[in-house]
Amino acid sequence: MATKEAETWIFWDISSCPVSSSDVASRVGPCIKRALKNLGYSGCITLTAIGILTDIDTDVLQAVYSSGVSLTHVSSERLGITLELMWWIKEHPIPVNFMLISGDEIFRRNHRFFEEAGHTVIQNFPFDQQDVDSTPVPSRVWENFLASLRPDAIESGVLEKEPGLVCGQCCLPDQQGFENFIKHLKTHVHVSPESSPRMMKRKQPEASFSIFGEIPNVK
Numbered sequence: 001m002a003t004k005e006a007e008t009w010i011f012w013d014i015s016s017c018p019v020s021s022s023d024v025a026s027r028v029g030p031c032i033k034r035a036l037k038n039l040g041y042s043g044c045i046t047l048t049a050i051g052i053l054t055d056i057d058t059d060v061l062q063a064v065y066s067s068g069v070s071l072t073h074v075s076s077e078r079l080g081i082t083l084e085l086m087w088w089i090k091e092h093p094i095p096v097n098f099m100l101i102s103g104d105e106i107f108r109r110n111h112r113f114f115e116e117a118g119h120t121v122i123q124n125f126p127f128d129q130q131d132v133d134s135t136p137v138p139s140r141v142w143e144n145f146l147a148s149l150r151p152d153a154i155e156s157g158v159l160e161k162e163p164g165l166v167c168g169q170c171c172l173p174d175q176q177g178f179e180n181f182i183k184h185l186k187t188h189v190h191v192s193p194e195s196s197p198r199m200m201k202r203k204q205p206e207a208s209f210s211i212f213g214e215i216p217n218v219k
């Protein structure tokens with residue numbers, strides 16, 4: 001099992017836990033990282049906003065990215081995020097701390113895959129409550145969390161590492177820069193995951209997890 005000194009990875013489902021303005025968007029990542037640091041997680045913290053990014057204003061995405069949060073676009077919330085998480089598990093065999101922030105039931109179903117892989121799943125969002133299973137996160141809890149974010153949350157300084165930019169629907173290299181990433185999302189037709197080369201490539205190993213039959217009402 002991972003320790004608090006190990007790496008911590010957080011996936012924030014920005015489709016089911018949205019932000020309405022760039023001001024608030026810029027505070028989410030720094031506040032989450034600060035809260036985890038205060039809880040004793042001293043290793044490198046990587047935060048990724050994942051969801052249907054084509055539905056989100058560019059200003060909001062820019063604010064999220066500029067605050068040190070990686071962006072991952074998926075074409076459908078449940079299936080797309082599940083595929084990304086299963087891919088992430090395969091790519092990260094060393095136990096880490098893992099946190100899921102989503103208003104969707106899908107994350108509860110995935111917890112056991114992380115635990116079976118040896119990762120420690122952190123569930124104490126919104127951080128100020130103990131022993132609360134808040135996955136999925138109720139909209140009221142998420143809204144209260146956003147309302148609590150202070151404008152001074154953003155700390156100046158150099159980011160620990162450059163945030164990633166991933167289109168989970170395409171074979172988009174992860175070094176294109178924010179402007180090109182947004183251009184890609186706007187100019188490509190992101191409608192059919194079945195036609196995506198990357199999705200097709202990923203479907204082979206994912207079959208071993210045998211989870212797709214458990215997901216009802218996949219969008």
Ligand SMILES: [Zn+2]
Pocket residue numbers: 167168169170171172184185188190
């Ligand atoms: Zn794409």
